[in-house]
Amino acid sequence: MKLTANKITNKQLVFMIIQAQIGVGILSLPHDVALIAKQDAWISTIIAGVLSQAIIFVIWGLCIRFPDLSLYQILPKLLGRVVGKILILSYSLYFMVTGSLVLARYSDIIDKWILPHTPNWITMLLMLLTCIYIVSEGLTSIARFYVLVSPILMVLVVLISYSMKDANLLYLFPIGDHSIPTILNGSKEAAFSMLGFELFLFIHPYVHSSGKEKLVAITTANIIVTIFYTFMVIASIVFFEPNMDIALTPEPLLYMIKAYSFQVLERTDLFFLSLWLVIVATSIANWLLLSSMGLASLIRKKHYARFLPIVAGIYLVLALIPDQGKDFERFNQVLGPSHYIFIVIIPVLLFILSFILTKKEVVNKA
Amino acid sequence: MKGKKPILVILCLLLTGCWDQHLMKNAVLVQILSFDLTPKEELLLGVSIPIIEESSGGPQSMVKSETFSASGHTPRDSRLKIDREIAGILDTSKNKLILFGERMAGTGIYSSLDVIWRDPRNSLGATLGVVEGEAVDLLNLKPKHETNVSEYIQDALTSAEENSIIPNQTIQTLASEMLDPGEDIVLPYLKMNKKKSAVIVGLALMNEKKYSGNLPPQESSLLLLLNNKKGKNARFTKQVNNEDEKEQNNFISFNVQNMKRKLKAVVKESEVSVSLKLDLKISVEEYPKGDVPKEIDRLNKLLSKELTEDAKKVITKLQQANCDAFGIGRRLIAFHPKTWEVIDKKDYFKNIKFNTVVEAEIIKHGIVR
Numbered sequence: 001m002k003l004t005a006n007k008i009t010n011k012q013l014v015f016m017i018i019q020a021q022i023g024v025g026i027l028s029l030p031h032d033v034a035l036i037a038k039q040d041a042w043i044s045t046i047i048a049g050v051l052s053q054a055i056i057f058v059i060w061g062l063c064i065r066f067p068d069l070s071l072y073q074i075l076p077k078l079l080g081r082v083v084g085k086i087l088i089l090s091y092s093l094y095f096m097v098t099g100s101l102v103l104a105r106y107s108d109i110i111d112k113w114i115l116p117h118t119p120n121w122i123t124m125l126l127m128l129l130t131c132i133y134i135v136s137e138g139l140t141s142i143a144r145f146y147v148l149v150s151p152i153l154m155v156l157v158v159l160i161s162y163s164m165k166d167a168n169l170l171y172l173f174p175i176g177d178h179s180i181p182t183i184l185n186g187s188k189e190a191a192f193s194m195l196g197f198e199l200f201l202f203i204h205p206y207v208h209s210s211g212k213e214k215l216v217a218i219t220t221a222n223i224i225v226t227i228f229y230t231f232m233v234i235a236s237i238v239f240f241e242p243n244m245d246i247a248l249t250p251e252p253l254l255y256m257i258k259a260y261s262f263q264v265l266e267r268t269d270l271f272f273l274s275l276w277l278v279i280v281a282t283s284i285a286n287w288l289l290l291s292s293m294g295l296a297s298l299i300r301k302k303h304y305a306r307f308l309p310i311v312a313g314i315y316l317v318l319a320l321i322p323d324q325g326k327d328f329e330r331f332n333q334v335l336g337p338s339h340y341i342f343i344v345i346i347p348v349l350l351f352i353l354s355f356i357l358t359k360k361e362v363v364n365k366a
Numbered sequence: 367m368k369g370k371k372p373i374l375v376i377l378c379l380l381l382t383g384c385w386d387q388h389l390m391k392n393a394v395l396v397q398i399l400s401f402d403l404t405p406k407e408e409l410l411l412g413v414s415i416p417i418i419e420e421s422s423g424g425p426q427s428m429v430k431s432e433t434f435s436a437s438g439h440t441p442r443d444s445r446l447k448i449d450r451e452i453a454g455i456l457d458t459s460k461n462k463l464i465l466f467g468e469r470m471a472g473t474g475i476y477s478s479l480d481v482i483w484r485d486p487r488n489s490l491g492a493t494l495g496v497v498e499g500e501a502v503d504l505l506n507l508k509p510k511h512e513t514n515v516s517e518y519i520q521d522a523l524t525s526a527e528e529n530s531i532i533p534n535q536t537i538q539t540l541a542s543e544m545l546d547p548g549e550d551i552v553l554p555y556l557k558m559n560k561k562k563s564a565v566i567v568g569l570a571l572m573n574e575k576k577y578s579g580n581l582p583p584q585e586s587s588l589l590l591l592l593n594n595k596k597g598k599n600a601r602f603t604k605q606v607n608n609e610d611e612k613e614q615n616n617f618i619s620f621n622v623q624n625m626k627r628k629l630k631a632v633v634k635e636s637e638v639s640v641s642l643k644l645d646l647k648i649s650v651e652e653y654p655k656g657d658v659p660k661e662i663d664r665l666n667k668l669l670s671k672e673l674t675e676d677a678k679k680v681i682t683k684l685q686q687a688n689c690d691a692f693g694i695g696r697r698l699i700a701f702h703p704k705t706w707e708v709i710d711k712k713d714y715f716k717n718i719k720f721n722t723v724v725e726a727e728i729i730k731h732g733i734v735r
Contacts, residue, residue, distance in 0.1 A: 113486045117385035129373065166539045170693070173700030244545040248483075259490035259538030267459075269486075 010209040010217050012143035016286075017197055017221035019146040022153065022228065023283030024102045025193030027109060027251045027276065029229060030236035032193075034252075037186030039171060039242040040178045042233045044186030049226025051187060052194045055344055056218050059197070062351045063204045064211045071201040071347075072297040078353055085298060087346070092294025094342045096311065098195075099287030100318035101331055103127065106280045107319065108328070113254065113273060124319055127277075128312045131285040135292070136305045139206050142289065146282055152275045153228065159272055160235050163256045167238040192336075193229065197222060198343050199286055202293060288312065393457040397431070397516035400501035401441070401478045402467035408437040409470075409478065411444035412502035413456065414516050429514045433505040441481050459487045462520055464494050464537070465501040465556070471570065471577030476544060482537060490538040493523065496570035496577055498557040504564055519564055523554060526566040530590045530597035530622075531583050544575055547711055548695025550688075552589070555580045571689035579687030585680045592644055592677060592722075593691055594627045606668050607655065618665065619652035623729060631697045633705045639719040640694055644677070649730035658731040666727055673724040681720050690715040 008016070025032075033041040066074050071091070076084030106127065107120045115123065134145055176183075200218050207214055236252040249255045258269040265271060289304070292311045296304035322331055400412035412435040419428045434451055438444035449456050464482070466475055475494070482488045497504050505515060512518040526532045532554040543549045555570040569586040571579040581589060587600050600622040607616040624647040631640050648669070650658050658665070684691060695714060698706040710717075 115386045119385070126377075129376075168542070168693075168696070170696050170700045171542075174703045177703060239542070241542040241546040243547075245542045248545075255490075255538070258486075259536055261489075261491050266489075266491075 006138045006140055007206050007208045008139055008143040008203070010207060010213050012147055013200075013203075013207050013209075013214065013217045014221045014224075015147045015150050016143050016203065017199060017218050018150065018153075018224055019279070019282040020196030020199045020286045021194055021221065021225040022279055023193070023196065024105045024109075024280050026156075026229070026232065026279065027253055028105075029190060029193045030233045030252045031246055031250050032189040033186045033233060034237060034240075034242055034246045036189060037178055037183050039173065039237055040176060040183050041186055041190075041237060041242070042172075042230050043176065044183050045190045045230045045233045046226060047184065048187040048190035048194055049222060049229070051191055052197060052226075053219065053222055055347070056197055056200075056222055057215075058351050059201055059347050060211075060215050060218065062347055062354065063201065063214070065354050067211060068205050070203070070205050070293075070297075072294055074350065078350055078357065088294050088298050091342060092291040092298070094338055095287045095291035095294065096314055097318060097335060097338075099284055099291060100315045101322075101328075101335060102280070102284055102287065103315055104319040104322050104331075105328065106277075106284070109251065110273070113251075114270060121316065121320060124316055127281060127284060128288075128316060130281055131288050132308045132312055134281070134285045135289045136308055138305075139203065142285065149278050149282065152278055155275055156272065156279075157228070157231065159257050159268065160232065160253060163239060163260060164235060167235070169238055171238050171240075171242050172234070190229065190233075192332075192339065194222075194225065195339060195343060196283060196286065198347075199290065201347065202290055284315075288315070388457070392454050394452055394454040395460045396456055396458045397461065397514075398463045398465060398505060398519065399441075399458065399461055400435075400465040400467070400497075400505055401470045401475075402500050402502050403469045403473065404437050406437075409439065409441065409444055410435055410437045410467075410502060411441055411448065412505050413445075413448055414505045415452070415456075416514055416516065429517070431514045431516055433502070433515070435502050435505075441478050457487075458482075459489055461489050461492050462516065463523070464492055465504060466494070466496050466553075466577070467501040468496060468498055468577065470501070471496045471553075471572075474575040475572075475577075476575040479537065483541065490536060492537050493535065493554070494537060494540060495523070495554040495556050496580075498555070498567070504556060504558055507558065507562060507564060509563055519556070522564060522566055526554065528598040530587045530595075530600035531566060532569060532586065533590055533593075533595045534597065543693075544572075546693075546696060548690065548697070548699050548706070549693035550574060550690045550715075552581075552586075552689065552691050571684060571687040571691070573688040578689060579683060581680065581683060585676065585683070588673070588676055589680050589684070589691065591622065591625060591646070592627065592642060592680065594625075594629075596622065596625055601651070602673075603652075604669060604672055606665060610655065612654075615654045617652075617654075618650060618669075620648040620650050620669075620728070623647045623649050629692065629697075631694055631701070633698070633702045636705060636708065637719070638694070638698065638702075638705065638709075638714070638717070639721060640692075641721045642677075642681075642692075642723070644673075644722075644724045646673070646724065646726045647729045648726055650728055650732065653731070657735050658728060659735055662728055669726040669728075670724060673726055674722060677722045677724050678720070681722060685716050685718075688713060688715055694718060 033044050037044045072088050075087045103124055107123045110123045111120055134142060197218060204214060232253060236246060239256050240246040240252055246252055254269045254272060257272055260268050288311060292304040292307040295307045322328055394415050396413045397416055398414040402410040404410045412433055414431050414433050417430045417432055419430055434448045436444045436447035438447055445456060507515050509518045527534050540551050543551045551572045552569045554566055555568050557565050557567045559565050568580055568582045570577055584602060590596060591600055603617055603619045605616050606618050610616050626645040628643040631638060
């Protein structure tokens with residue numbers, strides 16, 4: 001494959017992984033975790049970061065054995081054409097479902113917070129059009145865009161820090177009051193928001209650096225994301241009473257800054273939301289990229305861009321199905337196990353298989 | 367460019383957001399909301415809306431206000447009734463103040479506030495207050511120096527905030543404290559006096575979500591100091607002599623410059639005691655008798671003693687109202703969770719033993735001695 005024109009640097013990889021991990025979940029993560037682990041939610045978040053790091057090691061181990069192949073090419077190589085193709089198809093279906101769930105949650109929040117009368121399909125369509133535009137130009141421009149929008153994360157941190165003037169640090173105590181199973185249960189919730197590093201499986205051949213540097217890059221990304229999330233969770237816990245109040249507010253971060261108005265800026269939450277839109281766009285773009293790459297490799301097309309409109313159409317249809325909070329829960333119940341299968345179990349099995357079958361890519365130094 | 371034209375057209379059509387536009391020309395902005403209980407136990411909602419009048423002659427237009435009220439089962443129910451009465455659409459997104467009548471506050475304020483938290487368009491920057499008697503009466507005031515009643519009450523509250531009579535808080539910061547089982551809130555307490563103007567008469571003490579007592583301004587300031595929530599100034603006037611014939615000469619007025627508060631909750635055999643220590647550095651603002659440096663030791667001692675006694679009085683009043691404004695319960699949850707589990711969660715505050723000490727030290731006395 002000729003990919004020299006479409007390579008990304010190691011630094012860009014860091015930002016790509018960060019943008020992939022931080023997504024729609026950021027707004028509701030503190031609520032979801034605190035619902036289970038209460039004031040110890042931040043411990044759960046750190047544990048979730050450690051767990052993702054463990055998975056990152058496995059994923060990296062698999063990739064390092066096939067430095068020039070993405071997962072879509074590893075699958076048929078390791079498992080044979082038929083099984084490989086079935087798995088490729090299920091991967092791209094999985095990404096479609098995950099992506100459309102993100103899309104649905106995004107438009108749900110927009111519907112609740114800003115535009116209650118605008119039909120949801122319009123906000124979704126606008127988002128998809130933007131994402132198609134981001135993705136269609138290839139990996140280099142995607143990566144450049146992600147680097148460009150990353151300072152937004154800092155703005156979010158600053159906004160949240162401002163609301164800390166009304167924080168009550170006592171809400172963090174007693175530390176570690178909950179049992180270890182409860183805290184781990186909370187980590188499970190947090191881990192869902194950490195997903196996104198699986199992007200590495202698919203883009204690593206396009207990264208212009210050695211295997212070790214790549215590991216440093218994704219580890220850095222994961223550490224930054226974990227710190228970011230932990231900060232957000234701590235901020236919400238010290239702002240909201242962690243037993244009753246945070247349970248009542250599904251989007252604590254938005255609520256926190258909604259209360260403040262500055263000289264020229266009222267309804268700070270709208271400002272926050274419009275920045276958050278960009279963060280969501282990057283993660284939807286990721287899933288769009290992954291699922292159309294999957295379809296492209298299924299029928300051995302070189303470029304995935306032609307699949308984008310079709311995939312986006314599927315996203316739109318899937319995202320329009322759930323229209324209530326309850327549907328999201330059901331969606332999540334189905335999706336929960338599939339996260340484990342596709343992100344943890346299959347990569348681990350492949351990793352082990354690659355040793356058993358002693359299959360390794362012959363690196364031709366040409 | 368060829369392929370992008372249709373996208374441009376679609377964007378122009380979609381990005382205008384026709385569904386969710388709120389035109390200012392149709393909106394009637396609400397500046398104060400008031401909640402009262404009618405004799406029939408229904409909810410009486412009052413709203414104050416500004417009216418802009420073009421003044422004749424001057425370039426400045428006058429802002430006056432008008433008040434509407436209606437009763438109903440819930441705030442939204444009453445609001446619909448008011449909405450039918452006025453031209454335009456009621457818009458509470460710029461609301462700055464929510465007042466509760468005494469009787470309403472006595473039955474709990476949380477349920478009426480639900481709508482404010484639930485609707486994303488509502489402003490969470492609003493403050494709350496409790497009014498002696500009926501809150502809606504306060505909205506019907508016609509103050510002379512300020513034609514807009516909402517501006518008038520808000521300015522009064524802001525100056526009270528600066529003088530540490532009421533704490534600086536918004537409906538959002540209050541939400542957590544209200545829901546917290548180990549902490550209670552205090553709200554500004556307002557009253558209409560005989561001259562038909564509004565006065566801030568101290569703090570309303572809340573027991574969980576219900577109004578249960580009040581404090582006069584001097585004690586309110588002291589409570590805020592004890593709670594480490596000093597505003598810009600905190601002024602007190604105390605009697606320090608009684609021999610002088612001229613009444614004025616017996617008093618001293620001072621402002622608190624710096625303060626340090628130490629609060630510690632100790633649990634001994636499931637009994638909670640709190641040691642509260644307040645160090646005040648004060649500057650004398652008025653002492654007609656004169657020569658502060660000569661008497662400084664005596665004044666320091668006397669003021670410390672008086673303030674300690676006042677503080678004890680404040681705490682007794684808090685305990686009577688069962689209003690845990692200090693958040694002692696939260697400290698127990700945080701540092702003594704086992705004690706909290708067995709403690710009586712409703713009336714724990716009444717049984718706490720307080721050991722209060724206030725130390726005052728004069729550090730400034732203006733430009734004369």
